[in-house]
Amino acid sequence: MQLIFDGHNDVLLRLWENAKAGADPVAEFVKGTKLGHIDGPRARKGGLAGGLCAIFIPPNEDYPPRELDANGHYNIRMVGPLNQPEALNTALSMAAIAFRLEGADALAICRSTADIRAAMAAGRFAAVLHIEGCEPIAEDLSTLETLYAAGLRSLGPVWSRHNRFGHGVPFAFPSSPDTAPGLTHAGIELVKACDRMGIMIDLAHITEQGFWDVERVSTQPLVATHSNAHALTPISRNLTDRQLDAIRERKGIAGLNYATTMLRPDGLENPDTPLSDMVRHIDYMVERMGIDCVAIGSDFDGATIPSAIGDAAGNQALVQALRSAGYGEDDLAKLCRENWLRLLKTVWHEA
Known part of the structure; x- marks a missing residue:
C-alpha cells in the first residue's frame, strides 16, 4: 500500500457542521461514520496517512445552484464577502475540533515535516492546518502570528469569492481562470508575511491575475493544492499550460483534485x-511539469468525487490505476506523499 499525504480536504468543515447539529466530532472521526469521505477507519483502510485540513468559512447565504444551459455550460453566481470577526470565530471553532481530535490521539497537528513523518510512523493522521480563504485574518495581519502559533502552516488568500486580500474565480464551465483582478495591496503584504514566516501559499481558487501576482511577489515554490489541467477540463478552477509551466519552473506542485x-x-x-x-x-x-511537481489534493468532504473512489477508503483504487498505467513504486511514492514532504520542507524553512 502506498501511504498518501493529501494536499486538501474539508473534513474539519464537515465535523463542524455536524457538531452544530449535535454530533460528537471526536466519536464521528474515531469510530467512523457513513457521512462524508474521511474518518479514522476509512483513512487507515485507504492509506490516507494525513493531509492539509482546510479551515473554510462557509457562505452566510444559500449557495446558488449549478444551472446548466442548453449546451451543458454553467457559471455559478459568486457569494458575497464575510465579516472578519465572525469568520475568525468560526475558524477558531474548527481549529478547536482539530485540537480535540489530537487530545483523543485521533490525529497529530503537524508543524514540521518531521512531525508529519513521526505521525505517519505512529499510525496517527498527520494533519496540517490550512485556511482556505483568508476572511478570518485581519487586514493588518494582526491575527496571523497567533494562528501560526496555533499550528497554521498553509493558507489560500481566497476561496471562490472575493475578499480584502484578492479575487477568486467563480465555478464556471467552460471558462478561463482570467475572470477578475488579482491580489489587493493587503494581499501582497499577506504573501510577503507568509514567505517570511514559512506559511505555504495555495493558489487553487485565485484568479489567473492573482496567480501571476503571487508569482511576482513570492520567492517560494508556486502551489495549487487541488487543481487540474485546464487543457483537459476547461473549468475556471483548473490551471492553464502557462500556469503549469510556472509551477514547474519554481519547483512547485499541483495536486490532483x-x-x-x-x-x-x-x-x-x-x-x-x-x-x-x-x-x-x-x-x-x-x-508538462515532471513527476516531482505533481501530487494529490483530493478535496475529500468538499466535492462530488468519482464513485470508483467513493471515500478515503478507496484511495488505493487510484494508486492501482496509476500502477496499471505504468507508474513505478518510486514515482507513486512521489505522487502520493514525497513530493508534498519535499515542498513543505522548503516552504517551512527547514534545514
Whole structure:
C-alpha cells in the first residue's frame, strides 16, 4: 500500500457542521461514520496517512445552484464577502475540533515535516492546518502570528469569492481562470508575511491575475493544492499550460483534485466518472511539469468525487490505476506523499 499525504480536504468543515447539529466530532472521526469521505477507519483502510485540513468559512447565504444551459455550460453566481470577526470565530471553532481530535490521539497537528513523518510512523493522521480563504485574518495581519502559533502552516488568500486580500474565480464551465483582478495591496503584504514566516501559499481558487501576482511577489515554490489541467477540463478552477509551466519552473506542485467537475471533459458533477479521467490529468501534468511537481489534493468532504473512489477508503483504487498505467513504486511514492514532504520542507524553512 502506498501511504498518501493529501494536499486538501474539508473534513474539519464537515465535523463542524455536524457538531452544530449535535454530533460528537471526536466519536464521528474515531469510530467512523457513513457521512462524508474521511474518518479514522476509512483513512487507515485507504492509506490516507494525513493531509492539509482546510479551515473554510462557509457562505452566510444559500449557495446558488449549478444551472446548466442548453449546451451543458454553467457559471455559478459568486457569494458575497464575510465579516472578519465572525469568520475568525468560526475558524477558531474548527481549529478547536482539530485540537480535540489530537487530545483523543485521533490525529497529530503537524508543524514540521518531521512531525508529519513521526505521525505517519505512529499510525496517527498527520494533519496540517490550512485556511482556505483568508476572511478570518485581519487586514493588518494582526491575527496571523497567533494562528501560526496555533499550528497554521498553509493558507489560500481566497476561496471562490472575493475578499480584502484578492479575487477568486467563480465555478464556471467552460471558462478561463482570467475572470477578475488579482491580489489587493493587503494581499501582497499577506504573501510577503507568509514567505517570511514559512506559511505555504495555495493558489487553487485565485484568479489567473492573482496567480501571476503571487508569482511576482513570492520567492517560494508556486502551489495549487487541488487543481487540474485546464487543457483537459476547461473549468475556471483548473490551471492553464502557462500556469503549469510556472509551477514547474519554481519547483512547485499541483495536486490532483478528485472533483468530477474538474476531471470530466464535460465539466459535470457526475460521480459516474472513470478512474481513467484521473489518470489522464496526472499523465498530462507529469508530462508538462515532471513527476516531482505533481501530487494529490483530493478535496475529500468538499466535492462530488468519482464513485470508483467513493471515500478515503478507496484511495488505493487510484494508486492501482496509476500502477496499471505504468507508474513505478518510486514515482507513486512521489505522487502520493514525497513530493508534498519535499515542498513543505522548503516552504517551512527547514534545514
